[in-house]
Amino acid sequence: MDWGALHTILGGVNKHSTSIGKIWLTVLFIFRIMILVVAAETVWGDEQDDFVCNTLQPGCKNVCYDHFFPISHIRLWALQLIFVSTPALLVAMHVAYRRHEKKRQFRKGDQKCEFKDIEEIRKQRFRIEGPLWWTYTSSIFFRLVFEAVFMYAFYFMYDGFRMPRLMKCNAWPCPNTVDCFVSRPTEKTVFTIFMIAVSSICILLNVAEFCYLLAKFFLRRSKNAGNSKQQPNHENKEETKQNEMNELISDSCQNTVIGFTS
């Protein structure tokens, strides 16, 4: 079970996300997980071996390293990425539950079920409305909370986002205040700032998605309130359908449509 497996699991959720959700997932995998795996892990690879203190006292280096780095950046980022990507599984579980219900209906031979076979049920994409809307919005809310909590934890543990070159340590058994030198501090600062920046972008994307879902909810509610006053009109429906078609054709015709229909 590694990042590749997480990618497989979350790829399935992608189908039921909004466009902003899909962009968020891409940013997560390419700019955070991939950077963590191909670059950041090597920078922090020798963090303890190359942590050097100006003393020959055995044990002083270990104690000082433990004092300044209670949990390594790499492990914190790995935890953050796992926690932040997991709420999407709530949505996956809800979708799986609805599919299961539809399959049960289909097998019972229920007349209301509009699908022709099991494959169609498996491939169907659910609209984000009703209880699924609530599940989706909760998952975004949890993502935001986890991102914020981890950013605060980083700031709190490492006093800002900069890695100092030199730390002064006087924990026992160090004989007095000794100088300890961190390996590759500038490179670590660069990557810390990069990961913080991408984390902020992900927070912005989540906030945007949250606002988009709220707006869609209120819009749908006002449309329903408006529609219930009118009489359902057969001609109105045909005209609406024709308008939608005309719009789609004028948007896409310069690229492809005529080509493949002939």
Added chain:
Amino acid sequence: MNWAGLYTVLSGVNRHSTAIGRIWLSVIFIFRIMVLVVAAESVWGDEKSAFTCNTQQPGCNSVCYDHFFPISHIRLWALQLILVTTPALLVAMHVAYQQHQEKKLLVLTGHADAKHMEEVKKHKMRIAGSLWWTYVCSVVFRLLFEAVFMYIFYMLYPGYQMMRLVKCEAYPCPNTVDCFISRPTEKTIFTVFMLVTSSVCIILNMAELVYLVVRACARRSQHHSNPSSAKGSFYGHKHSSEYKQNEINQLLTEQDGSLKDMLRRNSGLQEKGDRCSAC
């Protein structure tokens, strides 16, 4: 998620690229990413452990290494490659959006069977209209990122050459000490190689940009010389209502007689046989 994962993501985009775009993608993956993974990473693998300073002072090694190598070449190249390949995803997203629109249209016209849906997924999008702009933006971003990283490299490591010896006097080094870098010649060779492939990629991107612009201009002049095309500019005629209605009529004639009758009843417009002249 590693380089193989990125390859999977980007190979999908390949289908909607121009020929130069495909060559560029191959150069990126074979001459840059693969060289980085199989060769460069082992050359720079012991960069810190084999960085030796002529002193016993603890900490002097670390501090001098950090002073001369604020960020390692390998990480810079990894960031550069990730940022340079990512604009292609803009194109992939736009193509996915257009395919979604086409599928919606198929559903509305009642042709939502498996064969047509498969055709939508498989057929190649022409780089025209808004997709042309997205594609050009992605090429411009690629060029920008390449140029920015080459400049950063030049700023951090002037001359692109790796020194054999550097002199360091940062605290806690007691005075000016000599520090020796591991494998400087091999590092110089690989730096020059990556620089050359980066320049080749820049040239390919510029060629692709020129090709796209020339193609768009050729298409535009073809419109102006074609008498049956609609009046107005390349953008103006796309929005004229006559042009739109022609396209709708064309599509409906080809597909479903009953829909055509419904259209006639609702709007009373004549059918015309013009083909889509923007294609």
